[in-house]
Amino acid sequence: MTHRRSRIESLSNPLVKRMRLLREKRHRRAEGLFLAEGLRIATEAREAGILPRWLFLAEEGAAHPLARALIDATLASGGEVIDTTPAILSKLSGKDNPQTVVGIYAEPRTALSDLDRDAAPIWLVAERLRDPGNLGTMLRTGDAVGAGGLILLGESTDPYGVEAVRASMGAIFTQRLVQAEWDEFLPWLRSGRGELVATWLGDDTKDYQAVHYAAPTFILIGNESQGLPQAYAEAADVRVKMPMMGKADSLNAAVAAAVMAYEVLNQQRS
Amino acid sequence: MTHRRSRIESLSNPLVKRMRLLREKRHRRAEGLFLAEGLRIATEAREAGILPRWLFLAEEGAAHPLARALIDATLASGGEVIDTTPAILSKLSGKDNPQTVVGIYAEPRTALSDLDRDAAPIWLVAERLRDPGNLGTMLRTGDAVGAGGLILLGESTDPYGVEAVRASMGAIFTQRLVQAEWDEFLPWLRSGRGELVATWLGDDTKDYQAVHYAAPTFILIGNESQGLPQAYAEAADVRVKMPMMGKADSLNAAVAAAVMAYEVLNQQRS
Numbered sequence: 001m002t003h004r005r006s007r008i009e010s011l012s013n014p015l016v017k018r019m020r021l022l023r024e025k026r027h028r029r030a031e032g033l034f035l036a037e038g039l040r041i042a043t044e045a046r047e048a049g050i051l052p053r054w055l056f057l058a059e060e061g062a063a064h065p066l067a068r069a070l071i072d073a074t075l076a077s078g079g080e081v082i083d084t085t086p087a088i089l090s091k092l093s094g095k096d097n098p099q100t101v102v103g104i105y106a107e108p109r110t111a112l113s114d115l116d117r118d119a120a121p122i123w124l125v126a127e128r129l130r131d132p133g134n135l136g137t138m139l140r141t142g143d144a145v146g147a148g149g150l151i152l153l154g155e156s157t158d159p160y161g162v163e164a165v166r167a168s169m170g171a172i173f174t175q176r177l178v179q180a181e182w183d184e185f186l187p188w189l190r191s192g193r194g195e196l197v198a199t200w201l202g203d204d205t206k207d208y209q210a211v212h213y214a215a216p217t218f219i220l221i222g223n224e225s226q227g228l229p230q231a232y233a234e235a236a237d238v239r240v241k242m243p244m245m246g247k248a249d250s251l252n253a254a255v256a257a258a259v260m261a262y263e264v265l266n267q268q269r270s
Numbered sequence: 271m272t273h274r275r276s277r278i279e280s281l282s283n284p285l286v287k288r289m290r291l292l293r294e295k296r297h298r299r300a301e302g303l304f305l306a307e308g309l310r311i312a313t314e315a316r317e318a319g320i321l322p323r324w325l326f327l328a329e330e331g332a333a334h335p336l337a338r339a340l341i342d343a344t345l346a347s348g349g350e351v352i353d354t355t356p357a358i359l360s361k362l363s364g365k366d367n368p369q370t371v372v373g374i375y376a377e378p379r380t381a382l383s384d385l386d387r388d389a390a391p392i393w394l395v396a397e398r399l400r401d402p403g404n405l406g407t408m409l410r411t412g413d414a415v416g417a418g419g420l421i422l423l424g425e426s427t428d429p430y431g432v433e434a435v436r437a438s439m440g441a442i443f444t445q446r447l448v449q450a451e452w453d454e455f456l457p458w459l460r461s462g463r464g465e466l467v468a469t470w471l472g473d474d475t476k477d478y479q480a481v482h483y484a485a486p487t488f489i490l491i492g493n494e495s496q497g498l499p500q501a502y503a504e505a506a507d508v509r510v511k512m513p514m515m516g517k518a519d520s521l522n523a524a525v526a527a528a529v530m531a532y533e534v535l536n537q538q539r540s
Contacts, residue, residue, distance in 0.1 A: 044517055133403055137522045146515030167522070174517050209536060243535065245416030247314055247444050252407045252437070255528040258521070262529045265513065266479060 005071075005081040008056075011091055015082075019054065019104055020092050025158045032107050034160035035092065036172070038099040042070055044170030045105065051077040052103030058086050061100025070101070094162065107160055110178050112151070112188040120148030121215035122264050124257055125185070125196075127232065128223040129156040136167025137254040138221075142175045145261040148216075149176030153185055186235060194218055197264075198236035199256050201227055201249060208240040213264045221257045275341075275351040278326075281361060285352075289324065289374055290362050295428045302377050304430035305362065306442070308369040312340055314440030315373065321347040322373030328356045331370025340371070364432065377430055380448050382421070382458040390418030391485035392534050394527055395455070395466075397502065398493040399426040406437025407524040408491075412445045415531040418486070419446030423455055456505060464488055467534075468506035469526050471497055471519060478510040483534045491527045 008016060021027040022035045033053065036042065042052065043066050055074045061067050062083060071081050089098035117123070124142050129135050135157055138150055150159075156179070157164065165172050180188075189196060195213060198220045220236060222228030227250070233239050242251060242259055251259065278286060291297040292305045303323065306312065312322065313336050325344045331337050332353060341351050359368035387393070394412050399405050405427055409420055420429075426449070427434065435442050450458075459466060465483060468490045490506060492498030497520070503509050512521065512529055521529065 047517065137525060140518055140522055141525055143516035143518045144512070144514050144521055169518060169520075171516070171518060242414070242532065243539065244414050245535070246413035246441070247317065248410055248413045248439060248441060250439075251414055251528070252410055252524070254522070255407060255411055255525060258525040259528055259532045262512065262532075265515070269513065 004075065005083070007083045008088060009085055011088060015054070016088055016091060022104065023094055023162060025161065028107065028158070028160050033104055034107050034165065035162060036103050036105060036165050037093050037095075037101070037162070039064060039066055039070070039101045041170040041173075042101050042103045045103065045173040046070055046073050048173045050105065050173050051079055052105050053079050054104040055079060055081045056084050056089060056092060056102040057081070058084060058089055058100045067101060108177070110176055112178055112180050112184060115149065115176060115178060117148070117192055117194055117216050120146060121217065121268055122147040122261055123149060123151060123216060123218045124261065125151045125153060125218050125220045126156065126253065126257070127182070127221065127228055128154040129253065130224050131253070132157045132161050132164035133167045134224065134252070134254040135159055136164040136169070136172070138257050139168040139171035139175045139177070141254065141258045141261055143171035145265045147175065147261065149178065151178045151180060151185065153180060153182050182232065189218060195238070196220055196236040197260070198228055198233045198239045199260060200233045200236075200239035200241065202230065202233060202239070205239045205241040208242050208260060208263055211238055211240055213267055215268065217264045219257060219260045219264065221253050224253050274345065275353070277353045278358060279355055281358060285324070286358055286361060292374065293364055293432055295431065298377065298428070298430050303374055304377050304435065305432060306373050306375060306435050307363050307365075307371070307432070309334060309336055309340070309371045311440040311443075312371050312373045315375065315443040316340055316343050318443045320375065320443050321349055322375050323349050324374040325349060325351045326354050326359060326362060326372040327351070328354060328359055328370045337371060378447070380446055382448055382450050382454060385419065385446060385448060387418070387462055387464055387486050390416060391487065391538055392417040392531055393419060393421060393486060393488045394531065395421045395423060395488050395490045396426065396523065396527070397452070397491065397498055398424040399523065400494050401523070402427045402431050402434035403437045404494065404522070404524040405429055406434040406439070406442070408527050409438040409441035409445045409447070411524065411528045411531055413441035415535045417445065417531065419448065421448045421450060421455065423450060423452050452502060459488060465508070466490055466506040467530070468498055468503045468509045469530060470503040470506075470509035470511065472500065472503060472509075475509045475511040478512050478530060478533055481508055481510055483537055485538065487534050489527060489530045489534065491523050494523050
């Protein structure tokens with residue numbers, strides 16, 4: 001077991017400079033790393049067996065029992081623990097009032113072929129998702145409903161950006177995450193069991209409660225402003241709509257995913 | 271009928287300078303005005319009978335049939351129509367790619383005593399809501415489920431900020447919005463019909479589907495990071511919990527509101 005624990009107090013330290021660049025997508029891609037803030041999220045990651053390559057802690061944070069467990073596990077897994085200052089944590093996270101713990105994690109690269117679709121009865125699929133808050137919220141909802149993960153189709157916002165990671169509340173570590181194109185996704189889906197359910201604002205839809213969903217259910221949600229392309233909706237096994245009682249004709253994408261996912265979960269548990 | 275239509279092309283025009291300050295809360299409060307972007311939202315407002323005091327349009331936007339209807343209605347109601355440039359719209363909205371229409375509206379000031387609780391079977395109540403995206407999303411969901419409005423308890427993010435208005439997708443104009451303290455809200459609630467349903471992570475909860483909700487149902491959602499104060503949960507008629515199948519113990523606040531609201535709606539329509 002290697003024990004690597006050091007102290008950094010200088011804002012111009014090269015590792016700090018390098019790690020703060022992870023706030024930019026191109027640096028995350030180049031390094032294959034991302035940043036997650038907070039003891040709670042790092043503890044969820046640890047409980048899922050995922051430990052940071054680098055763990056930055058401010059003094060007040062390091063004394064917490066959960067932080068000690070995190071420090072031990074990080075060192076045991078070969079990661080580095082760095083005692084540092086609130087100013088450096090602030091520089092890393094880009095927040096004025098930073099959390100007392102920042103972890104730097106390897107980005108998992110998961111392909112469709114890595115997924116075991118029968119591992120979970122629900123999967124979320126989102127097309128060209130634009131808003132990082134929506135993306136993180138979908139991961140969080142996926143965890144709550146016992147989904148296996150989130151499949152992102154097309155050009156979406158980066159799931160490893162700080163805002164998406166924050167909104168996921170740790171689910172970035174517990175949900176599988178795949179980025180794929182529709183042209184890969186559909187053949188993969190059709191190569192095994194699974195029902196594709198499109199939330200759709202057009203014609204030929206059923207009330208979302210009038211359908212009996214078969215597991216594994218893949219819930220397909222369209223882009224925030226344009227919805228799903230017609231061809232995607234037509235390729236789905238069923239197109240569903242939530243009742244809309246007011247002036248609006250659609251729900252927020254993360255809300256639509258959640259209302260659908262809870263309906264599927266409720267059918268499974270009843 | 272007064273016809274007031276003018277043209278502004280200078281970024282230093284005093285009205286433009288004054289209106290762009292509405293991006294700051296203290297100026298919104300002082301002026302009693304707020305800003306909403308986009309032809310779609312302004313059209314929803316118009317259909318709800320709400321017209322802007324000032325309507326800014328870029329040339330390309332003014333030609334749209336919905337924009338013409340908006341221009342006519344704005345002038346007829348005594349508002350001013352200002353033909354302007356994309357650069358000025360960008361300055362007003364703070365966005366690089368602004369919408370072609372920006373409306374400046376009077377902030378409605380609605381008190382609890384102004385509400386007719388029997389006008390709708392569902393009301394959303396949120397306590398110390400912090401995130402403007404969540405707030406706007408709750409308004410949008412409220413519209414979708416046929417709620418009467420959103421009651422904000424305690425110190426919340428400003429519902430008339432640009433981000434909340436944008437996330438509401440026009441529901442800021444169709445849902446009633448009240449800001450109140452708990453100490454006013456509870457006596458008001460108890461002065462008439464209405465069931466208070468708290469989403470609660472503590473003990474003494476029922477599964478959210480095991481309860482029969484009586485209209486008008488007031489769905490109470492707690493602060494994003496701290497949840498509801500115990501006293502609020504105890505004052506509720508019933509405390510409910512959604513099933514949580516994963517590692518997480520809670521949902522995003524706007525998601526929790528939506529999952530609850532659709533359950534209440536589904537009971538009403540079945």
